[in-house]
Amino acid sequence: MKFFIDSADIADLKAAVATGLVDGVTTNPSLIAKSGRNFVDTVREICSFVEGPVSAEVTATDLDGMLAEGRALAAIADNIAVKVPLTWPGLRACKTLADEGCMVNVTLCFSANQALLAAKAGATFISPFVGRLDDVGTDGMELIREIRAIYDNYEALETEILAASIRHPLHVKDAAMAGADVATMPPNIFRQLIDHPLTDKGLAAFLADWQKTGQTIPRK
DSSP: OEEEEEOOOHHHHHHHHTTTOOOEEEOOHHHHHHHTSOHHHHHHHHHHHOOSOEEEEOOOOSHHHHHHHHHHHHTTOTTEEEEEESSHHHHHHHHHHHHTTOEEEEEEEOSHHHHHHHHHTTOSEEEEBHHHHHHTTOOHHHHHHHHHHHHHTOTTOOOEEEEBSOOSHHHHHHHHHHTOSEEEEOHHHHHHTTOOHHHHHHHHHHHHHHHHHTOOOOOO
């Protein structure tokens, strides 16, 4: 599974990328607004130190506006994935931009039918929002399983399933088990993936036993 970080905070992103375990970044207008920085400057800087796809979202809702903004975003860097909403204009923009060679991330997916349409439109990524589905009493991971089953039925569909709206580490594990290609998560969730009390307890015990020996391991 690929790990994307869902953030526009440069410091958090650089810290995550430094682990060598990050495959890409997703942003949206809300995250950019929270950073308080210029949209284009922020996206350009992120692309400068992230090798994988960096999703940047259009704000227009009409076809012509989406295409104009999408082309402008794609021109920022070669690793931009233009993010469009799962609407009819969004799907039409996806098809056009994909045909032009752009990576496209179709966002705000809440049904398997929507995911099928996005794949047929040539989306590089489809972003089902599992956390938001959980919020309204629906099993978000069931949607991941449904999309995986549909995509696996048709070899021509190459769209990657990008599990989004990740709320906790369990979502990451469940998305991986359900067959998602990518999970995008906030930096704090990424950091929490490594946490386990038994790991901490075991390490403390090892170090305590080692200290009793009075030995040191030579360092070169």
